[in-house]
Amino acid sequence: MATFDRSYGYIVVRVVYDGPSGAGKTANLKQLVQTFSAQRRGALSSPRQVDETTAYFDWLSLNGGVVGGYPLRAQLVTTPGRDALSRRRWHLVEQADVIVFVTESTPAALKVARRSLELLRVRLSRSSLGPPIIVQANKQDAPGALSTEAIADALGLPPGAEVVPAQTSDGIGVRETVVRAIRCAAALADRDVVARGVDALDDTEDEHDLLGRLDGSTMLRAAVEHGDLPALPDEDADGRDVWPERSGRAVLRALARGFAAGAFVPSSTSPDAVSLRASGFFVTSSRVAADAGRDELRARARALIRLGALSTSTTLAIARAPGAWSWLWAITPCASTLEERLDAACTGDDEARLTEALEAYARALAAALALAVRDDVGLDVAPARFGEVDGRVVYLSDRLTAPSVAAVAEAARAIPARCARWPAAVDAYRAALDATLARRGPLLARARAEVLAGIAGPHPSRELAS
Numbered sequence: 001m002a003t004f005d006r007s008y009g010y011i012v013v014r015v016v017y018d019g020p021s022g023a024g025k026t027a028n029l030k031q032l033v034q035t036f037s038a039q040r041r042g043a044l045s046s047p048r049q050v051d052e053t054t055a056y057f058d059w060l061s062l063n064g065g066v067v068g069g070y071p072l073r074a075q076l077v078t079t080p081g082r083d084a085l086s087r088r089r090w091h092l093v094e095q096a097d098v099i100v101f102v103t104e105s106t107p108a109a110l111k112v113a114r115r116s117l118e119l120l121r122v123r124l125s126r127s128s129l130g131p132p133i134i135v136q137a138n139k140q141d142a143p144g145a146l147s148t149e150a151i152a153d154a155l156g157l158p159p160g161a162e163v164v165p166a167q168t169s170d171g172i173g174v175r176e177t178v179v180r181a182i183r184c185a186a187a188l189a190d191r192d193v194v195a196r197g198v199d200a201l202d203d204t205e206d207e208h209d210l211l212g213r214l215d216g217s218t219m220l221r222a223a224v225e226h227g228d229l230p231a232l233p234d235e236d237a238d239g240r241d242v243w244p245e246r247s248g249r250a251v252l253r254a255l256a257r258g259f260a261a262g263a264f265v266p267s268s269t270s271p272d273a274v275s276l277r278a279s280g281f282f283v284t285s286s287r288v289a290a291d292a293g294r295d296e297l298r299a300r301a302r303a304l305i306r307l308g309a310l311s312t313s314t315t316l317a318i319a320r321a322p323g324a325w326s327w328l329w330a331i332t333p334c335a336s337t338l339e340e341r342l343d344a345a346c347t348g349d350d351e352a353r354l355t356e357a358l359e360a361y362a363r364a365l366a367a368a369l370a371l372a373v374r375d376d377v378g379l380d381v382a383p384a385r386f387g388e389v390d391g392r393v394v395y396l397s398d399r400l401t402a403p404s405v406a407a408v409a410e411a412a413r414a415i416p417a418r419c420a421r422w423p424a425a426v427d428a429y430r431a432a433l434d435a436t437l438a439r440r441g442p443l444l445a446r447a448r449a450e451v452l453a454g455i456a457g458p459h460p461s462r463e464l465a466s
């Protein structure tokens, strides 16, 4: 939707250059800087860019034309094409009056472009009136480049759809594309101004406003409104809704930055629970009755405290949602589980890695046994429940069970059978379990004998054998 710059009296439209990474979106704007005089345009800016590829967007404004008696300004904005940044991409395209979809022209690149264009269409179909899309077939100089007709076909465009051929790095087709896009946006803006008058138009935002919206918790809130995520915990929440309070708030801030970077990957979603990985964190959220949220948070915090040295730095936080439900979030630093490590080592027939993973699991079992015997705390001792953070074995869950020496012994016994093809790794596992349990002192002697008895190998420890 066109906006109105009330300070300078401009009608402002936004043309968003979208398309796969490397297609030439930024190259279009760079060429436009050469094409138009400094009186007609602003400066090209590419906020927080660290290498060749776009991190947030590129921004260039261009003056020219009249709409409803007011001078017209076009804001030209590119999206970042990298998949990992798609959240930023969607945010940007949703603000477009017209989209220029830039693609390379070879058959291989067009396959990627078709998929990208389909995703774009799905995204735009969420709003009733999606903006028009103009396709630019760039890199026509590349060997094997197809004609514009063949490109329209490869992208599945409707019959008669126009494709603008371009060789952006040499300035060919760049001006034609932008003129066509701005004309199209101006015609739409004209209709809008005639129908509603300029007073009904929103205020224009500049590139700093846009960057602010792409960064931080604003993006998060947008994801929530879209229904991609349950209600999110607020770093400014009541102290009783965040545990541990101080470091928890810092984690919530870091998580917000991670979401804003667009880098979160859902791993499972149901109406009652979601789990996902986001910028170094493993995050789960489950629905709880609103009036039980704080009790549940306290119970889980107590369980974490009881884990002692096995605990990770987990943050718990409640996000209140409208109605009778809240969401209880648990945020832990990402670590691959011992199950994943065992699995990868077995699949890759990598005995050295297997030995490392088994030694870590031996330490996990020893710690679980100590908790069961000394502290009356039971853990789920499957390898999937443990990981290693900074060289320390940790319990990746906050779920406690009834303490049971037999359960630890059974888990310990499962390893020799599972890893029978790597006898040296199994020997190292036995030795690690034996040594770690021995260090835990006499209180564990009986439990230790029970656990080791089930897996006694060719070299049982002297102490047990005697």
Ligand SMILES: Nc1nc2c(ncn2[C@@H]2O[C@H](COP(=O)(O)OP(=O)(O)OP(=O)(O)O)[C@@H](O)[C@H]2O)c(=O)[nH]1
Residues within 6 Å of the ligand: 019, 020, 021, 022, 023, 024, 025, 026, 027, 028, 052, 053, 054, 055, 078, 079, 080, 081, 082, 138, 139, 140, 141, 142, 166, 167, 168, 169, 170
């Ligand atoms: N041969 C050739 N190279 C081009 C053409 N247009 C752009 N390039 C080059 O393609 C590369 C990628 O172009 P960019 O404009 O950075 O790509 P982008 O679409 O902005 O990519 P992201 O920022 O990652 O989304 C650059 O090295 C350009 O110089 C062209 O028409 N022909």
Ligand SMILES: [Mg+2]
Residues within 6 Å of the ligand: 025, 026, 027, 052, 053, 054, 078, 079, 080, 081
């Ligand atoms: Mg770019």
